[in-house]
Amino acid sequence: MQPKVRSDDLTFTEAARRKQIVAAAIDTIAEVGYTKASFAKIAQRAGLSSPSLISYHFADKDELIGQVVAEVCAAGGEVVRPHADPAASSSDTLRAYVEGSIAFYDTHRRHLRALMQILNGHPHARERWVNAANSAELDSIEQLLARGQRDGEFRSGFAPHAVAMILRDLLAGALLRLLGTPDLDVSAYTRELVALCLHSVEPVS
Structure with a gap:
């Protein structure tokens, strides 16, 4: 399976699944640390049937981690900007x-x-x-x-x-x-x- 890498090419379902995986990655990394946050643990946290579903949406762990950092930065902007x-x-x-x-x-x-x-x-x-x-x-x-x-x-x-x-x-x-x-x-x-x-x-x- 080829990973989806262009956000503007994603279907609504694919975008929602990527968001779900990123949220699960945040929770997993916060709990067990970066080095122990395997795809298996993230998939379990996300309620996915297999870690391979993460590999479908993200080319590798670095791409997923990049999206995690982007999500943290975006969340910061959403909170700070209204002030x-x-x-x-x-x-x-x-x-x-x-x-x-x-x-x-x-x-x-x-x-x-x-x-x-x-x-x-x-x-x-x-x-x-x-x-x-x-x-x-x-x-x-x-x-x-x-x-x-x-x-x-x-x-x-x-x-x-x-x-x-x-x-x-x-x-x-x-x-x-x-x-x-x-x-x-x-x-x-x-x-x-x-x-x-x-x-x-x-x-x-």
Whole structure:
């Protein structure tokens, strides 16, 4: 059987089956890790009669993992995007970015556990599927900070690229905190992280 590789050639049934397999892969990888997430285990989780059904829809494990990473990124966009307003001030946009990121981490913990397992287990995951998106996100934050400086909303003198990296590092730490603390008070954590980020860039009075 030849795998279906072009999304625009898929029937409704094939697209639904691929989505089902990707969802099962996310759950399986989150639970057992990347290296132990065999087609057999993913097929069992998806309720498929045979692992060969996965091979029909995906050429190999790498193609499936690429779709898993794409699904995690798409889910992040769906959560974070509604928090953003193109007409908002730089301060409000920064607030929305931090709030949206934490909301995504909180509501998609299995997705993010799976992504972390992939990054830790696949030797080429970052350069194949993650680095470009991370670089684009960092550039967007840097541009936001520079805009805030030009408009006088943020203090002058700091390096937007360096502060953008620090903000990303803070959010990476927040993700680890959420994944490791099931009973975390997410509302309080979000509120204080937003206050910390905004205070770090607000003009000195």
